[in-house]
Amino acid sequence: MSTRRDWPLWEVFVRARRGLSHVHAGSLHAPDAEMALRNARDLYTRRGEGVSIWVVKASDIEASTPDERDPFFDPAADKIYRHPTFYDVPEGVQHL
Amino acid sequence: MDTALFEYTGGLADDALVSAQRMGWWISRAPELEEDVALANIGLDQLGQARNLLTYAGEIEGEGRSEDDLAYLRDERYFRNVKLVERPMTDFGVAMARLLTFATYQLHLYRTLATGDLGERDETLAAIAAKAVKEVAYHVDHATHWVLRLGDGTEESHTRMQSALDAEWPYLEELFGPLDPVLTGRVADRSALRDAVLSDVRRVVTEATLSVPEVPPALGGGRDGLHTEHLGYLLAEMQHLHRSHPGAKW
Numbered sequence: 053m054s055t056r057r058d059w060p061l062w063e064v065f066v067r068a069r070r071g072l073s074h075v076h077a078g079s080l081h082a083p084d085a086e087m088a089l090r091n092a093r094d095l096y097t098r099r100g101e102g103v104s105i106w107v108v109k110a111s112d113i114e115a116s117t118p119d120e121r122d123p124f125f126d127p128a129a130d131k132i133y134r135h136p137t138f139y140d141v142p143e144g145v146q147h148l
Numbered sequence: 149m150d151t152a153l154f155e156y157t158g159g160l161a162d163d164a165l166v167s168a169q170r171m172g173w174w175i176s177r178a179p180e181l182e183e184d185v186a187l188a189n190i191g192l193d194q195l196g197q198a199r200n201l202l203t204y205a206g207e208i209e210g211e212g213r214s215e216d217d218l219a220y221l222r223d224e225r226y227f228r229n230v231k232l233v234e235r236p237m238t239d240f241g242v243a244m245a246r247l248l249t250f251a252t253y254q255l256h257l258y259r260t261l262a263t264g265d266l267g268e269r270d271e272t273l274a275a276i277a278a279k280a281v282k283e284v285a286y287h288v289d290h291a292t293h294w295v296l297r298l299g300d301g302t303e304e305s306h307t308r309m310q311s312a313l314d315a316e317w318p319y320l321e322e323l324f325g326p327l328d329p330v331l332t333g334r335v336a337d338r339s340a341l342r343d344a345v346l347s348d349v350r351r352v353v354t355e356a357t358l359s360v361p362e363v364p365p366a367l368g369g370g371r372d373g374l375h376t377e378h379l380g381y382l383l384a385e386m387q388h389l390h391r392s393h394p395g396a397k398w
Contacts, residue, residue, distance in 0.1 A: 059180060091182040094189050112343060130338050 061110040062088040066102040074106050154208045154326040156335055159371050161201030162229035168194035169386050170237045186217035193283040200276045220390035224380050230370040232319035234379040243311030244294040250315055251287035252348045253323050267333040292352050299356025314361045321365035
């Protein structure tokens with residue numbers, strides 16, 4: 053029997069409705085991008101969760117690693133002036 | 149009872165029901181988990197169509213038989229599905245060849261029932277069909293993508309996809325049986341769908357670098373309850389639970 057190559061991994065991003073961003077929904081295996089899109093439709097939108105899907109090959113994603121966490125994220129923590137915490141948020145504002 | 153409409157609706161229902169049961173065989177057996185889910189979804193779509201159609205067939209008959217009575221308590225001789233859908237489907241190439249041909253047929257059939265040029269359209273069938281059109285359009289799309297990849301893939305996948313097509317092709321003719329004249333203008337005339345369906349399928353087959361089989365049609369008879377030896381086994385498995393425990397519910 054010939055050796056079987058596994059299908060590559062794809063990351064799936066689903067936009068729940070117009071006006072919202074695509075949000076990472078999970079991952080799946082597929083032989084190519086078109087099939088990945090179809091598999092994503094079956095796996096992640098079968099209960100009406102989405103109006104748009106993106107699929108990205110997992111190997112094409114450049115991700116930060118846990119080792120780099122301190123230099124990447126810590127410097128932001130002590131700069132209070134970067135956070136809009138000095139404003140009163142009017143009531144009824146949802147997406148801020 | 150409107151016998152012609154009962155038989156016609158029963159044929160549509162049994163095609164979908166038997167096809168769904170065959171599709172269910174693939175659950176846990178597809179090449180990848182993702183394809184498992186896709187085929188299960190497709191089978192469930194078909195089962196949903198069958199349920200609506202069987203319920204309507206029971207209403208036409210007017211003897212109080214429910215969808216379950218019709219699905220689980222009829223014997224093989226009373227099933228009206230074509231032989232195309234009842235034969236074993238345990239090869240992935242065969243599964244995709246069958247889905248491509250059957251779903252393309254269903255797409256044209258349901259479209260005609262829902263929005264075709266019908267003077268005295270049957271409104272219930274039209275409503276059931278209108279809901280199913282989007283489902284089967286996706287089934288066609290799924291099968292098309294696989295047939296293109298397998299046909300135009302490796303030498304091995306090409307050979308196997310071609311033999312799958314060759315095996316299914318003789319059974320296509322039975323889909324396009326003549327319409328009972330009393331139903332003219334009320335439902336889709338399946339014999340009139342032949343050219344459109346075959347031309348759609350041929351386009352995919354050719355694009356997949358496969359050849360359109362030139363084979364004589366197989367003997368029909370499914371619409372009259374004359375089936376291959378395979379349907380009995382399928383029904384035994386499908387009906388066993390309901391017959392052993394009548395009215396069993398989840």
